[in-house]
Amino acid sequence: MKISPQWLRDFVDFKVGLRQLADDLTLAGIAVESISGEGEHAVFEMDITTNRPDAMNHYGVARECSAIYDLPLKPIAPKLPVASETTAPAFPIEIAEPDLCPRFTARVLHDVTIKPSPANVTQRLALLDQRPISNAVDATNYVLWEMGKPTHVFDLDLLEGGKIIVRRAKNGETLKTLDGVERKLNSEDLVVADARRPVGLAGVMGGFDTMITDKTRNVLIESAWWDPVTIRKASRRHGLHTDASHRFERGADFESTIPSCDRVAELILQSGGGELIGGAVDVIARRLDQAPVALHLSEVHRILGEKLDAREIFRVLNRLGFDVLPERGGESDFTVRIPSWRLDVEREIDVIEEIARLHGYDKFANSLPAYAGSVVELPDAEKDGKLRSTLLALGYDEAISLTFISHQDAERFSEVPAIELANPLSEEASVMRTSMVPGMLGMLAYNLNRGGDNVRLFEAGNVFEASGATANQLKRICLGATGSAVTPSVHQPARPFSFFDLKGDVETVLHAFQHTRLAYDAQTPKYYHPGRSARAVIDGAVVAQFGQIHSDVAAARKLRQDAFVAELYLDRLYQHGLREVRYEALPRYPAVERDFSFVFADAVDFETIHQAVTALRLGELRSFAPVEIFRGGAIPVGKYSILLRAKFQSRERTLREDEVAQWSVQIAKALNALGGTQRA
Amino acid sequence: MTYTVPKLKDFSAETLDKRVAELVAALEAEVNTVASEAEWKVLRDRWMARKTGILSQINEAWLKAAPAKAKPEVGRKVNEARLLIEHHIVGKREWAAKGTLRDLMLGERLDITLPGIRRPLGAEHPIIKTMNEIVSVFRNLGYSVEEGPEIETDYYNFEALNFPPNHPARDTQDTLFIANQESKPLRDRLLLRTHTSPVQIRTMEKMKPPVRVVCPGKVHRNDAPDATHSPIFHQVEGLAVDTNITFCDLKGTLDHAMKALFGSSVKTRFYPSYFPFTEPSADVQISCIFCGGTGYRDGGRCPNCKASGWIELLGCGMVDPNVYGFVDYDARKVSGFAFGMGVERIAILKYGVDDIQLFFNGDVRFLEQFG
């Protein structure tokens, strides 16, 4: 919104320079964003908050100046000729919806000459980027920018049936609005109608068929007060945001219908001549109730923290148009009557805000409140922190991607019902993410497309799924990796990041959590490589799935090298506490190692071998680990050779050769039972 | 001149002492010339070889040749000489060996100016890092941390924050709505929270004053992405409610926090604004950290503050009494303040980032600058 400081001078004689004025207004909450032009042509670009429709015009801003500088505010007093008593009686106005239109004021002018506005009007409107149309229409526009009160002018002769009715539209009725658009109306629309049809969409825009043209001779001026919610709904329903609707939906001044009507009449008569017919027709269907507010100095002190001078409070509120009446012996200190243009002020706190903002926020001291409570962390804060620091230490960069994905991706990367957006930004972002994998693949592709070959990322965030009528929010971490496992350099060549690099990182993460049994299976969803992906199962619950991305999926995302992803289900992982460290005495007796070289069928995996040996429950077996794996050469297809190393150690004594030999036999037997054959 | 063992003309103590002194001088001189293990071996053989060594020679030439009467004295002297020889030569061995090892290791010399092998650490995301810093400033002031859901109901995001249905202030929020909610009452309809303020309501619902919380989190707006807009961003909301919390406390708390975040020389400026859930409401500016609040730098207008000397950073205010009504607090007994700040905005300021999209595309060239 634009304000001309020169126009303000019509009402208040401020002495400061424009920059100072802009600063002072801003510090009083009437924000001046920027100043353009100079001298009489200077224009303030304003940013007036939603609650202050009264300041969205020159008179309102001038009133703020008068309060800031303690200067008198000149009244707007239109001078109209006394209407001839012989002229026709007032134009009949009927309000069928008193709740939606509490007041409708009108004036009639006859024999007006429609022509361009005089220069003093067009120049001012031009400063505000307002295009001149004709003297009658410009008069309403001028009054809107001067007083903030939207009005409308009809060609009286085009109104049929000699009356105005404010009513709801009938379903199926249409109205061509001033912008030339034919609009379908329904019973939720409030219209200004003549005897036959709607002639204006109330508070939003007038009708095309009854507008002022250069043929117009007789004019009806409308200045009404409309229910804000009704105007807001109509404006949204018809996609019509106008200067009028903007003000009406925020609340106009109930008492300004007559002055604004008079001011429009004055301007038209000044430029277009003609005759004022009768007095103002002022139909009040119901009054707005603006109850006075009781103001306590103690409450001002309790909220603001400083004792303010009662005289200053009195002065500031008076300049803003509030009537402040001392309450002698009463419960409160003052009774404050609220001006009709301040629909935002209803309660004591609203009055306190007025006092604070004109006193100046910066005049209040800075203090720190005392506090006796204690700081409580979020229940998962420690686990979140542990995971984050572990992943950072493992070399994963922390990333954030968008929360939305496409329908297609929701289906491809999850099996849960996705939550759809009603007004998505795009097709690609139409549902809340059910999986973090699409976002991660997007980020990997983004890097690969820009020459970043080695990428390690993690994102912690929420995924969402529909659960009946509600939304479930589930915490996840997603890891993404592609490129070399080591930083290639003059010292070491690149080594492709592999499934086992990723599994190692997953193991490191899971190691932080207390559990009794951790196993891996290969039952991963279709977007993973069927032979290079796994799920981690802790005590029966799947806490992670990870692996290489299926080459079809990778190709569709233009990932030109193998990509790896891990998904951690924190809701399930966090069922487990962080691992509590307990000291274990260091071994005092030497360990003994024995190697076993076996050939197994490919179907026998290491987990099976490990479980078979674990099942022997050899108390002194400290570890049983693979050392070498070999395929090909002398080993037949479908089999592999594995070197396994058992480490025995006792806490109480040095182990004897014969017992180690006996355990070795047991192990070999167990391995034979799995179909393994021992190599020489 | 190489030392050779002289024959003794007489076996007097005087002569013996003289000859032994000559021998020791020669020994020390020779030991000093040894620079390597190989040279040491030659030295050892010359002095200590079993038949031809100097030690054997003095045994032959001095002890065996001595008359019986002088033998005990000569024996004593020869033994002394033997101990000295052994001491010097064995002692020299370690030194000689070391010298060789050093040569060997110098042969293994590396170009220590080549870059090291680094195992890269992951980089913290600047938004999370900044958010953690903000939270930590308030934690130090006694604020606990709270969280809330990203998909909220109309009630928590709007109604209980004093945005009545059909209120124009809702327009400023550019809300992303969840589809298919029309059959529910308005207050139960789901949407993506547009601010972290709903956590205020959830917190006050579950605890009685005194309350001091900060609520970091992700929020969403229907903003098409460009250099200054993003449909997702992050906020840290704060709330303090107690008996006797005043507007002065609000000012002091945020002034303290801004100094903690941006340096103690930063000044704050408060001016009136409007948020439905606070009253009085304020916007807070800090003195421009680029030009020191002067509005000018590098001989021209400061682009960061558009020469105003101030940068707008956050919104705040005293909690509106209507809000207390929704959570069963007695507005006549308690008072409090709330504030909210955009993490991206602060991170952009702190790090001079010129495109908000950089935060959300996972570009490692960007992220690793924060490692």
Ligand SMILES: [Zn+2]
């Ligand atoms: Zn600056």
